[in-house]
Amino acid sequence: MAGVAQPAGLPAGPFSPLARSQYAALTSMRWSMFRNSLRTTRGAIELGARSIAFAFYLLIGLGLAAGFGGGTYAIAASGKWEILSALFWALFVMWQVVPVTLASFQEHFDLGGLLRFPVSFGAFFLLHLIFGLVDASTVMGGLCCIGIWIGMLFARPDLYAWAALALVIFAAFNILLVRAISAWIDRWLAQRRTREIVGALFFAVLLSVQLLNPAYWSSQKHPHVSARTRAAGLRWLEKANSVQRWLPPGLAALEVERSGGRRTVAAIESASLLGIYVLGVGAVLGMRLGGEYRGENFGEAPARRKVEPRTRSWLLDGSGPIAAVMEKEARVLTRAMPLIYALAAPLLMVFVLSGLFIKRGVAQGPANSFSLLVSLAYALVGFTQLFYNNLGPEGPGIQMLFLCPTPMRTVMLAKSLFHTLLFFVDAVLVCIITSLRIGWPVPAAIAATIAWLLFALPVHLAAGNVFSLNMPYRMNLGRITRQRGSQASALFSMLIQLGVLGIGTGIVAACSYFHRLWLAVPVFLVLALAAFIAWMRVLSSVDGMAARRRESLLATLVRTD
Amino acid sequence: MEIAAIQTHGLTRRFGDLTAVDDVTFSVAQDQFFGFLGPNGAGKSTTIKMLTGLLEPSAGSIEILGQPFTAGSLDLKRQIGVVPEGMALFGRLTAPEYLRFVGRMYGLDRQTTNQRTDELLDFMQLSNETRKLVTDFSHGMQKKLALAAAVIHGPKVLFLDEPFEGVDAIAAGMLKSMLQRMISRGATIFLTTHVLEIVERLCSHVAIISKGRLVANGSIEELRTGVASSLPGLEAGQRLTLEEIFLSIVGAGGQEAAQELSWLA
Numbered sequence: 075m076a077g078v079a080q081p082a083g084l085p086a087g088p089f090s091p092l093a094r095s096q097y098a099a100l101t102s103m104r105w106s107m108f109r110n111s112l113r114t115t116r117g118a119i120e121l122g123a124r125s126i127a128f129a130f131y132l133l134i135g136l137g138l139a140a141g142f143g144g145g146t147y148a149i150a151a152s153g154k155w156e157i158l159s160a161l162f163w164a165l166f167v168m169w170q171v172v173p174v175t176l177a178s179f180q181e182h183f184d185l186g187g188l189l190r191f192p193v194s195f196g197a198f199f200l201l202h203l204i205f206g207l208v209d210a211s212t213v214m215g216g217l218c219c220i221g222i223w224i225g226m227l228f229a230r231p232d233l234y235a236w237a238a239l240a241l242v243i244f245a246a247f248n249i250l251l252v253r254a255i256s257a258w259i260d261r262w263l264a265q266r267r268t269r270e271i272v273g274a275l276f277f278a279v280l281l282s283v284q285l286l287n288p289a290y291w292s293s294q295k296h297p298h299v300s301a302r303t304r305a306a307g308l309r310w311l312e313k314a315n316s317v318q319r320w321l322p323p324g325l326a327a328l329e330v331e332r333s334g335g336r337r338t339v340a341a342i343e344s345a346s347l348l349g350i351y352v353l354g355v356g357a358v359l360g361m362r363l364g365g366e367y368r369g370e371n372f373g374e375a376p377a378r379r380k381v382e383p384r385t386r387s388w389l390l391d392g393s394g395p396i397a398a399v400m401e402k403e404a405r406v407l408t409r410a411m412p413l414i415y416a417l418a419a420p421l422l423m424v425f426v427l428s429g430l431f432i433k434r435g436v437a438q439g440p441a442n443s444f445s446l447l448v449s450l451a452y453a454l455v456g457f458t459q460l461f462y463n464n465l466g467p468e469g470p471g472i473q474m475l476f477l478c479p480t481p482m483r484t485v486m487l488a489k490s491l492f493h494t495l496l497f498f499v500d501a502v503l504v505c506i507i508t509s510l511r512i513g514w515p516v517p518a519a520i521a522a523t524i525a526w527l528l529f530a531l532p533v534h535l536a537a538g539n540v541f542s543l544n545m546p547y548r549m550n551l552g553r554i555t556r557q558r559g560s561q562a563s564a565l566f567s568m569l570i571q572l573g574v575l576g577i578g579t580g581i582v583a584a585c586s587y588f589h590r591l592w593l594a595v596p597v598f599l600v601l602a603l604a605a606f607i608a609w610m611r612v613l614s615s616v617d618g619m620a621a622r623r624r625e626s627l628l629a630t631l632v633r634t635d
Numbered sequence: 636m637e638i639a640a641i642q643t644h645g646l647t648r649r650f651g652d653l654t655a656v657d658d659v660t661f662s663v664a665q666d667q668f669f670g671f672l673g674p675n676g677a678g679k680s681t682t683i684k685m686l687t688g689l690l691e692p693s694a695g696s697i698e699i700l701g702q703p704f705t706a707g708s709l710d711l712k713r714q715i716g717v718v719p720e721g722m723a724l725f726g727r728l729t730a731p732e733y734l735r736f737v738g739r740m741y742g743l744d745r746q747t748t749n750q751r752t753d754e755l756l757d758f759m760q761l762s763n764e765t766r767k768l769v770t771d772f773s774h775g776m777q778k779k780l781a782l783a784a785a786v787i788h789g790p791k792v793l794f795l796d797e798p799f800e801g802v803d804a805i806a807a808g809m810l811k812s813m814l815q816r817m818i819s820r821g822a823t824i825f826l827t828t829h830v831l832e833i834v835e836r837l838c839s840h841v842a843i844i845s846k847g848r849l850v851a852n853g854s855i856e857e858l859r860t861g862v863a864s865s866l867p868g869l870e871a872g873q874r875l876t877l878e879e880i881f882l883s884i885v886g887a888g889g890q891e892a893a894q895e896l897s898w899l900a
Contacts, residue, residue, distance in 0.1 A: 398739030406727040409768065473723035474784070476689055478740040479712035551727055621706050625690060632721040 088196030096193060100201070116545070116562070123562035128213075135214035138168070139221030146225030150233070155331035162244065162323035165218050169248040172211040173256065186366060195367050202363055203253065211252055219245050226330070236333035236341060243348045244326040247355060254359035261362055322351045395480040399488035406467060407496075410551035413460065413467070417500060420456035424449045425507050444579055445512045446505065447523045451575040453504045454534065457497055459549070461538030462567040463560070464489045465627065466549040472631045482620035483613055486542075490535045497531070518591040519582070525598030526578040532605035536612040537570050543619045546630050577601070638701035640665045640792050640823035641686065646695035648681050655681045657847040658695070663825060663840070665700075665791075668818050670838035671827045674885055678847040679827040680720050683796050686825070687717045699792060713741060716790030718798050722781040726770030730761050730780050733769055734787055741788035748787075755783040758813070760806065774801035782810060786817070793817065793824045799833055811837060835877040845885045858884075 087093065111117035142161060149158050185202055193201075219241040226237040318324040329344035407413050464486070465472055475485050514520065547560040578598075585594040620627070641663040648656040656678040663669045673679045684690035686697055688706040697704045699711050717723075725733055731752050738748030756762040759779040764772070769780065778801055785793060793814075799807050814824055814837065828834060834841060841858060843851040851858055859875050862883045866875075875883075 395740050395742075398736050402725065402728065402732075402736045405732055406725065409727045467727075469726060470721040470723055471725035473689060473719045473721055474725075474737065474740070476706070477687060477712065477717050477719070477723065478737070479709040479742065480740050481707075481709065617707065621691070624706065628689060 087194060088200045090194070092192065093194060093197040093200075096191070096197060097201075100188075119562045120560060123560075123565040127561050127565060131210050131213060132217075135217035138214060139217040141221070142218045143221035143225035146222045147229045150226055150229035150334070153334075155327075155334060158331060159318060159324045159327035161222070162327045163318070165215065165222070165244075166248065166323040168218070169211050169215040170252060170255070172214055173209065173252050189367065195364065198367050199360060199363055202257075202359075203249070207249070209252075212249055215248055216245060230334060233330065233333055237330050239345055240326045240329040240348070243345060243352060244322065247322050247348065247352045250352060250355040250359055254355050254362065257359060257362040257366075261365070320347075322348055325351070395478075395484050396488040396491070399485055400492045403489060403492045406551070410467060412549065412551060416459055417456045417496065420453045421500070421503055421507065424452055424504050425511065444519075444582060446508055446515055446520065447526055447578050447582060448575070449504050449508045450501055450523065450527060451530070451571070451578065453500050454497070454530065454571060456500065457493060457534070458564070458567050458571070460493045460496070461534045462541040462563055463546060463549065464493070464538060464542045465546050465631065466542070467551055468631060469548060470632045472627060476620075476624060476628070481617050483616040486539050486616050487613060490539065494531060494535070501527070516591070518595070522582055522585070522591060522594035522598060525595045525602065526582075528602035529598050529605050530574045530578065532602065532609040533570070533574050536605065536609040537567070539609075539612050539616060540619070541567060543616070543623050543627065546627055548631050637665060639663060639698065640667065640700060641669075641825060642698040642701075643686070644696045646682065646685060646697065647693050648678075648685060648690065649693045654847050656685070656692075656844075659844065659847075659849045660695075661842050661849060661852050663823060665823050666818060666821055667840055668814070668824050668838045669826065670834035670841040671825060671844065672831070672834060672841060672881060673827075673844035677844045679844060680796055682844065683717075683794055683825070683827060684719070687715065687719065687794050688712065689719065713788065714790055715792045715794060716785035716788065717794045718778075718781045718785045718796060719794075720796045722777055723784070724769050724777055724781060726768060728769055729765055729767060730756060730769060730772075730783075731765050733780065734784055737784040738787050743788060751787050755787060758809075759783050760809075775803055775806065778802050779806060779810075791822055793822060795824065795826045795828075797828055798826065799828060799830060807833075831877045831881055841877070843881065843884050851884045855880075 112121065142165065145161050146158070149155065149161065185198065185205065188198065188201070223234070223237050223241055227234050319328055325344045325348040329341050329348065332338075332341040332344060459466065465475075468475065475482065515523075541563055545560055545563040545566075547563065581594050581597050582591070585591045585597075639662045641661075643662075644660050646656055646659040647654065659678075659682060671679055671682065681690065685692045686699075686704075688704070688708070691706065699708075700714055702708070702711055704711050725736070728736065734752040734755060735748050738751060743751070753762075756765065759782070761776060761779060761783070764776065769777065772780065778798060782795070782798055785795070798810065802810065811833070818824060826834070826838065835855065838855065840854050841851070842849060851861075853861075855877065858880050862880045863873075863875055866883065
């Protein structure tokens with residue numbers, strides 16, 4: 075047929091003429107989308123914010139790369155190869171954890187839309203890998219790999235090729251694993267049943283981490299370990315070491331170690347095993363993408379029953395719009411895994427980060443004054459999306475909020491009240507975690523922290539209402555990964571969070587320095603009053619703001635991309 | 636003189652250099668089933684968005700039930716129901732939860748909201764789907780739910796943007812009879828659709844918009860007479876269909892031959 079890039083009947087592999095023309099079309103489409111996005115002020119702000127975020131992550135990545143490079147140099151120069159695997163394990167953990175905590179630099183593009191075109195599975199797989207390659211985890215992980223290679227180059231220049239081989243295969247493994255994990259998480263969360271199971275597992279992990287706490291403390295209080303226990307521990311460590319050598323980080327380290335000992339065949343063997351892992355993870359990712367490619371569609375609904383029970387239950391009584399909005403928010407929240415995850419993940423991080431305070435002596439020292447404040451500030455991070463994009467989950471439903479005879483001010487107030495209640499629950503959990511981990515700070519520090527919260531919350535609610543109306547972005551409540559976000563909103567909200575935290579820690583530090591910690595309470599209360607007045611002023615102008623931003627809001631949240 | 640249900644004066648909406656709706660003036664009497672027609676991109680949805688407060692007019696004015704209407708006219712909003720272009724549904728709620736939410740947002744009390752929710756779900760044949768999330772509904776089911784939400788508060792004026800799109804024949808028949816009953820009870824319905832047969836069967840009055848300008852307005856009989864008188868060679872007693880009237884007013888452009896695609900099988 076004239077004008078067709080690839081005649082029918084020819085194999086349509088990932089590098090066929092048809093696939094190549096499709097890649098070119100996609101590249102051109104992405105470029106056009108990027109260029110068109112710059113036509114608006116918001117698009118330009120987004121680009122600026124993305125550039126800043128990229129530079130920020132790049133700096134972190136460079137710092138980590140220097141650390142990994144230094145570590146490698148020290149290990150290789152001293153010949154203590156047995157420690158090298160620890161370095162690779164650290165890199166592996168960082169590579170897999172970063173995507174959970176950081177957003178991607180680039181806008182996510184739903185590749186499902188490509189399935190209506192004659193795209194081969196190979197091309198679909200390749201596109202899935204390429205889109206999102208400029209990801210925080212890949213950039214930072216890649217820089218760390220380069221750091222390790224440079225460290226090795228300085229310490230053992232003869233191993234540059236072996237180190238490069240190990241690092242390339244290790245990087246490929248990590249990139250594929252991150253993708254496979256996110257793709258499978260989305261798959262599990264796509265159905266109500268599996269979502270409930272994953273949710274239960276998540277909270278079980280959270281709970282078990284809490285239960286580990288007493289055991290940890292008991293070992294801190296009773297540092298004496300019997301010779302028998304110590305021997306058992308060592309035996310366990312040996313076993314763990316023998317197992318980790320067969321896992322990808324261990325294999326990568328082993329390949330370098332064996333090449334350093336001129337054991338070429340053994341090094342090739344390790345590299346080959348690592349390559350098998352890459353193929354295995356690639357196959358796992360392929361299985362998932364194969365499902366997407368075949369056009370699977372998972373419903374949320376339970377199996378239909380013959381007679382449905384007619385429930386008339388209301389979560390919140392009262393027929394007023396505030397109760398209605400709060401009830402709707404509660405129902406949506408329980409069915410939106412990204413929101414539940416965002417709220418719960420900081421709790422886990424608080425548990426982990428509170429370990430920083432548990433160095434002997436610090437828990438009772440001045441740093442303890444900050445522990446609760448910093449933990450609560452971190453818990454607030456989980457509320458960023460709820461506070462700063464509170465209209466994002468509405469989607470086309472935003473029209474209903476404009477059509478009904480309820481002022482937008484009332485809607486925003488109801489949302490703010492609900493989010494405050496939710497934060498209160500989170501804050502109680504954070505207090506329990508920190509008190510178990512670090513112990514309670516002095517009463518003056520507790521009072522200062524509560525007063526700081528009274529200041530921080532209205533600031534976030536006020537700024538959140540403004541951001542929600544001016545920089546909304548549509549959220550996909552059916553998936554955790556591959557979300558489209560607004561880098562500008564994320565950046566500015568983070569700056570506000572840092573500012574509020576900076577004011578809090580600054581005032582507490584100053585008052586502690588002069589041994590007048592209690593003085594922080596009235597200072598925060600004055601600030602809280604000012605913040606509350608500011609929030610009220612924002613609320614009173616919400617209707618006007620919503621009217622001015624109405625078209626932009628509807629365009630962003632209702633229109634299909 | 637009876638107060639018009641909907642009245643516009645010089646309604647205009649510009650998007651940059653494009654004038655999507657240009658100086659549109661019309662009136663819809665109470666109890667009227669009014670069809671608002673036009674080709675794609677003519678300005679129908681833009682007009683309905685301005686009439687319901689989702690879009691601010693660049694110029695002109697709107698009156699609903701004799702009172703000036705703006706986005707902040709909360710009392711008037713209680714009197715109108717809307718099925719907008721994007722349906723305004725919340726995907727993560729079930730149908731009863733959504734209807735209860737809408738009822739409360741319109742200020743209905745608990746008992747009325749519950750009762751009307753049940754009745755509407757039964758009427759729309761959605762009562763077996765009370766545990767299914769709206770996001771899992773078919774397009775037609777979503778349309779039925781959007782229509783149920785638009786009428787839960789018993790509006791006097793109903794704006795429907797393509798309400799029958801994607802709805803099966805059985806449900807469409809049911810909806811038509813429901814809308815006709817609303818008219819007989821004194822409601823006013825403003826309908827946009829591309830299905831001219833529906834307009835011909837349901838609507839007493841029609842307005843046609845083309846390229847943002849109102850090109851025809853009146854009862855179907857008035858339009859029929861007007862078009863018949865301007866068409867040469869029309870046999871006496873020949874009754875024009877609404878499709879013929881529409882094509883005659885808007886114009887097919889006589890481009891059938893030019894638009895033929897030679898490469899298409």
